[in-house]
Amino acid sequence: MNNMIIRLILLLVFVGWLIVWIMVPTKTYKYTWKPNLDANLTSTYFGVQGTNLLLFAFPMMFVAALSCVYLHLVQKKSQNSNEIRSSVAAGFWRRPVVVTAPLGVVTAMELGFGVMFTSLLVWSLANYLITSFGNLHMHMNMMSMDKVWQSKFRSVSLRLGYIGNICWAFLFFPVTRSSSILHMFGLTSESSIKYHIWLGHLSMLLFSVHTVGFIIYWGMTHQMAEMLEWSSTYVSNVAGEIAIVFAMAMWVTSIPRVRRKMFEVFFYTHQLYPLYILFYVLHVGASYFCMILPGIFLFVIDRYLRFLQSSQHAALVSARVLPCETIELNFSKSKGLDYNPTSILFVNVPSISKLQWHPFTVNSNSNMEADKISVVIKSLGSWSQKLYKQLASNSVEHIQVSVEGPYGPTSSHFMRHKGLVMVSGGSGITPMISIIREIIFQSTKPDCHVPSVRLICAFKNSADLSLLQLLLPLSGTPSDLTQIQLQIEAYVTRETEQQPPSSQKPSQTLWFKPNPLDLPISGVLGPKSWLWLAAIISSSFVLFLIILGMVTRFYIYPIDHNTGDSYHYSFTCLWYMFLVCASIFIVSSTVFIWCKNQNAMERNQIQNIEVPTDTIDDRELESFPLHHESLIAQATQVHYGTRPDLKKILLETKGSDIGVLACGPKKMRHEVAKLCSSGLAQNLHFESISFNW
Known part of the structure; x- marks a missing residue:
């Protein structure tokens, strides 16, 4: 019964998170929801990012932590006959419905989620364009040399970047190997790699058109100098150009034919992803970073725990x-x-x-x-x-x-x-x-x-x-x-x-x-790994919010007073990324050392093993x-x-x-x-x- 209640809570929060993504591009959100939320959530501790942290970051961090608790309870409970019958009944959703290149084997559930995600992208683009085309006069007043079609061209290029950011919100979930969210859907990271690849190709296609579109727009309006601008109060064009260069290198080498023939080139090129993330965030800013924060936050936790485990040599x-x-x-x-x-x-x-x-x-x-x-x-x-x-x-x-x-x-x-x-x-x-x-x-x-x-x-x-x-x-x-x-x-x-x-x-x-x-191979977080992972996710996120609130209140706020004009735009992004990493490293290292000490006696048994040579x-x-x-x-x-x-x-x-x-x-x-x-x-x-x- 407790498990059913937890699953219901998780479902409600997850659906609520998806509804927010559906509403974001609409006029209702822009002109009604967001002004009211900003008025209530903008503070001296989180600045103008309070709304995005509450709507986009908190729900998925809550889902990830509570999913860990649920999975721990499921592990402790043996599977009964009723659960087996329900699994057989759910077999329909795992049945292949499409078997074709390049998608491969696609089940009914995957097709359903794919259709819904595609609908979200189309819905978002359509609403973004409707809203922006209705406000073209504002942009044309700022750029008086623009013609109407040029302003529309710029608006389409910009909104394609927004759609790519939606892909980024989901991009890192499939490659988080110890993801509690994937396991809640009955998935593993190995079986979900294809989702990461699909999202990667789609986001790169959108970002490529976004980049080329702006270059063409700057050329048409004689503003090519914009390519060299690193604004202190707005997005950095240079950071975006550097990010797309790293992204293109990763994208080209991940094409199946290239990956199969030159796997090492693909592998080493893909290790550029930290630089890609860095310059991507510097380009889009703290606001959009908060929207895609959960996926990156959970991935960094997983990647650091993997690093801690691999730093030890296996017996x-x-x-x-x-x-x-x-x-x-x-x-x-x-x-x-x-x-x-x-x-x-x-x-x-x-x-x-x-x-x-x-x-x-x-x-x-x-x-x-x-x-x-x-x-x-x-x-x-x-x-x-x-x-x-x-x-x-x-x-x-x-x-x-x-x-x-x-x-x-x-x-x-x-x-x-x-x-x-x-x-x-x-x-x-x-x-x-x-x-x-x-x-x-x-x-x-x-x-x-x-x-x-x-x-x-x-x-x-x-x-x-x-x-x-x-x-x-x-x-x-x-x-x-x-x-x-x-x-x-x-x-x-x-x-x-x-x-x-x-x-x-x-x-x-x-x-x-x-x-x-x-040392003998052991779980990086020991036998109760799901509970420890829940502690890491929740504690590191809370620590991030606390330190962020202190930095914003006592360092950033006295400079810009939530105007966003006085404190450097890119410095804010660097603070957010640094505090995310620092919070994760502090909490994860503490938990890892504790678990390592708990298993020290068992691990030392390897020294007493005698084997023929x-x-x-x-x-x-x-x-x-x-x-x-x-x-x-x-x-x-x-x-x-x-x-x-x-x-x-x-x-x-x-x-x-x-x-x-x-x-x-x-x-x-x-x-x-x-x-x-x-x-x-x-x-x-x-x-x-x-x-x-």
Whole structure:
């Protein structure tokens, strides 16, 4: 009951926030609401920004903090049958309705939100133009040389910038990895990256037209000197031009074709975003910064917590080198760190690149392996190839690694289905492994229903079949495959017959020497991470408001008396950005140090672990019981020289509620999504697991 009340409060506040955005471009807001609000909220403590802080910043900060409390309560409460039935009923909204390039797989819910957001942009632009065209005489009085069409041209260019600012209000939510707001909608940052990309492309298109429009306007009206103006009382044109240069560099290198061929160029160029934010805020001013503050504020909190976690070196215990040029990295972790299947761990290896971070799906299970977390890395790009060669050389005794995460869903939602069909291609089998391990663990619980599993996996070569070895962990809780209905169909597409065992390299397990400076992976905020995150969000925002009020009252107000004419326009922006960062750093660092001290004793246990230092051949000392191998072999049927007939497999699948999970090449995922959304099989519920769409 308490959870329902919290969700109702969150819904009301969120809807109220959206209504404010709908009303902002209207005449009612401009001529009625805003004057009354400014009269009551403008003060010596927050100046003219009191209205924007209350209407735009406070609601979403409240939603973010209260969502953390809600998620903590949900974690403490086991899922009951009623919640499972409601999840199945809500499956309609997760059903694909559009499967096409460049959007990819779009669900009914995503399409609905997309239509509403597009409507908001169109509504806002139309109302802004109606209001501004009605006041052209005011602008023409200031610029007497302007003709009517020139004033309208300037007005359109300016209002396109306003619409781009709306995109910025939502731009940073999808890339906040530990976002409580995303989890409230059942999303993760990995599944929401596409929203960030869509918003990024749209905002850049609007800002590009905004910039070009003003350059053309200045040229037509012989005011090109405006390009060099850094006004002390109004927006800085120079700051906007610098911002658009950084933005263009990020935009061009993020085009899919460029990103795929020159990933490092894309990665390093995208690290210009702090400079882009800095000059963007200097251009738009404190007023518009307050309107988009929640997204940036929550992103900075998340980014700083990631920095604190990655500043520690993770304890890499062992690595399993498979013959298909794939490695499994096994890290030590604290027993208090829990995560769900399909979670993501970001890995940095300074010996290869000090700046590059790469995401990998966690294939281990926190229930079966209480003190270990593992990721699988396929040797594909230059970074992973260097790492594979380094490990395959058998001469490595220790590797320094830093990690961020793991990040993932807050629940094992796939367990609600009566049956699962998992379709994977190549290394796309990794998240399926984590799900199968979770099902194995759940099958050990009394009176626990687990879905039947049919794994359809496609590989290029027979060497890739060694990935099936990862279905069972090297160590941990004993696994019993006999308790689940597991059927594996493997397709080897580039070979027509089984290769002799002598033609393949054996799998190897490397054990690394422990380093006292390496620490087990633990949650950056400990087991009660959602409560601590709520404390950070609320405390840092309150601290920001308190310090801002003091600076405004005792330093800025005596200079400009809320006129905005005496104190430099850009200095106000710098104060706001500095105080945001300072408040976040102070509160986050305090909480992090407290949590770190609480977990100090557990983390020191890594120093007492003794592991062999020699390379072990898996043929001589198998990592898991032999009867497990035989059970996997019995459940596996291998097809050579053919691809899986997905249409036949899916449409002939029996059962009233079948979850279909797909991970791998885009073409395969899209084919599966189209089949599930075609209406030919109403019992299929599609769920994509991928960074691409």
